[in-house]
Amino acid sequence: MLGPNGAGKSSIYHSIIGLVKPTFGKIIIDGIDVTNIPTHQRCTKFGISWVPQYGGSWSDLTVYDNLVAIAELHIKSKEERLAKVNNLIRKFELQNVVNLKSKFLSGGQVRKLTLAMSMVKNTKILILDEPFAALDPQSVRMIQQIIVSLQMFEKISVSISDHSSRDLLSCVDNAMVLSEGKIVAKGTPPRSDKKY
Ligand SMILES: Nc1ncnc2c1ncn2[C@@H]1O[C@H](COP(=O)(O)OP(=O)(O)OP(=O)(O)O)[C@@H](O)[C@H]1O
Ligand SMILES: [Mg+2]
Structure with missing residues (x-):
């Protein structure tokens, strides 16, 4: 999920895990409407792990x-x-x-x-809100490789957000660009962009 500051990336993730209740629309996971299921239940039932944009540790x-x-x-x-x-x-x-x-x-x-x-438990859906922010280039590559290996070998669905396409497009199968909460473009990155 690509988009500038305020595009709605974190809000979408908060709605998916249940921290924010959508004012309209539904959250559907594996065909099940989870809009009214509390966060802890939906994360356990569907194996969701979320790494917030800020904080996340004690x-x-x-x-x-x-x-x-x-x-x-x-x-x-x-x-x-x-x-x-x-x-x-x-x-x-x-x-x-x-x-x-x-x-x-x-x-x-x-x-x-x-x-x-986020990787302590067995996860099926891993949500990473701006995982590359604040990381040095070597660590960005490490996280990109981890993301690809989780997708390929452990069959975990990984969703990541970022401002810039540079780090994101090289490790995803599908990308969407958000603007003011709406999808304005989506597709598969060209093969040359995928390095891993
Ligand atoms: N609970 C809320 N109620 C009303 N507006 C909200 C709420 N949470 C966020 N917003 C607004 O929604 C917009 C999108 O915020 P969001 O944090 O999702 O953006 P973002 O794409 O994650 O941006 P950034 O790249 O800066 O992290 C912002 O204008 C924000 O003020
Ligand atoms: Mg955000």
Whole structure:
């Protein structure tokens, strides 16, 4: 989902997960009208994970404890839980900040932490609101590769938003351009734009 500031990208995601109730229209997932289903129920039922544009972690918990807190909700076995957390710390290169409280992280490090948190549970639909914001070029490539591998090998549907087509078009099958809450263009990016 591409669009300038205020186009409505976050509002659409908030409506999909149920943080905002649409004034008109319906939210339909897998053919089911979920407009009146509360957030926690629809996220559990349809396996939705959402990484918000801002925040998304507990600021007074360390990186490690943020991940463990989410893992405790979703993974019963302690062994599996800790293995998953350690794996995500390595995958997102968070080793150097693992004992730092989230409020002391840089913008890009928070992004990596919240992306890692979204991947603790088995997800079917992953919603990433501006995942590339605040990341350095190397981290953008890492996130692009993760997105493509989730789509290809784990069959997870990933929806991402961004302002600029540069980082987004290289890792998506379908793109739409929003303006003032409406779709003004949509289609499949040309093959040359897809690098992964
Ligand atoms: N609950 C709400 N009630 C009324 N208007 C809202 C509400 N939430 C957002 N808006 C307005 O809707 C418009 C779209 O906001 P939104 O945050 O979805 O844009 P965005 O595309 O995510 O922008 P950005 O790129 O800056 O993140 C803005 O004008 C905003 O003020
Ligand atoms: Mg937004």
